[in-house]
Amino acid sequence: MSQGSDLIKLQETDLELDRERKTLKDLPLIAELAKKRASYAKLKSEATRLLADRKDAQIAVDDLDEAERSCHEAITAAQERPIDASDYRAVRDLEEELSLLAKRLDKIAFDRPAALEKLEAAREREDKLAGYIKRFEASIIEDTKAAREQAAGLQASIDELTRRREHLLGRLPQETRAMYERGLARFRGLTVERIEGNVPTVCRTALQPASMDALRHAGDIAECPYCHRIIVLNAEE
Structure with a gap:
């Protein structure tokens, strides 16, 4: 096999190798996974915020x-508390104290429905997001598996x-x-x-007669006098 044949095959191999490496680097599923992981981080941050709201x-x-x-x-x-019923001031103070406590209980009873409603709403938001995150995690796992399979095929080709x-x-x-x-x-x-x-096939600059004459006396390969690429003169197997 001539040097020229080996060089042509080597260049074809390098070009294909470059394409496969770029394909692996720019694999759509890997790019999508990167986006999903960024979204997942935001979801976890939101889950932390909702947890704080629920607490x-x-x-x-x-x-x-x-x-x-x-x-x-x-x-x-x-x-x-023992109180002398004949002690008007003590009886009045007790009544005022009990009245104040009753008002506090009324205020607590008034505030409770809104507080319970807010708690229930916080729980619902937290549970809803937790369910979504669980499905999102399953999606990431599936995509990761698929990406690994695709990448494994490309990597095997790159290794070969x-x-x-x-x-x-x-x-x-x-x-x-x-x-x-x-x-x-x-x-x-x-x-x-x-x-x-x-005319060389890449640089496309027509060679002068003197250059052509030099090529005729070369072996399997020569150097282009203009672009200095390797010119294959003998590509026989």
Whole structure:
């Protein structure tokens, strides 16, 4: 197999390898997963906020319960307090104290429905979001599995192309290999060309008669005098 044939196959392999790597990097499902993970982070942040809202609502209800318990204890204590019925001031103070406690109980009873409604609404929002997050997590797991399967197929292809590349590079003389690698970096993959008549297939600059004469005395490959790519003169297997 000629150097020219190996170089052409090597360039084809490198171009395909570059395409496969870009495909893997830009895999739509991976990009979609990145978006979903960003959305998931926002959902978890929202869940934390709703948890705090629900706890605040629960604290408000608990405070009302505690206030109600304290009022009932105060009423019981006041009613059990020994008072001389003939002591007008003591009786009046007791009545005022019980009246004040009754008003507090009325206020607690008035505030309770709104507090309970707020707590129930907070629970519903929290439960609804928790259900949505659970479904969202299942979706991410499925997409991750699918992305891994797609990526695994592409990675297997990349590994095979890499082995082929190493094999072809190993067949080339050191000088030719160095020339190819320099051109690969410079020309972004298109470092090897053929010649059609007196025109190279990549740079498309017609060669002068003197250059053509030099090519006729070259071996399998030569260097384009204009673009300095590798010109394959013999591509026989």
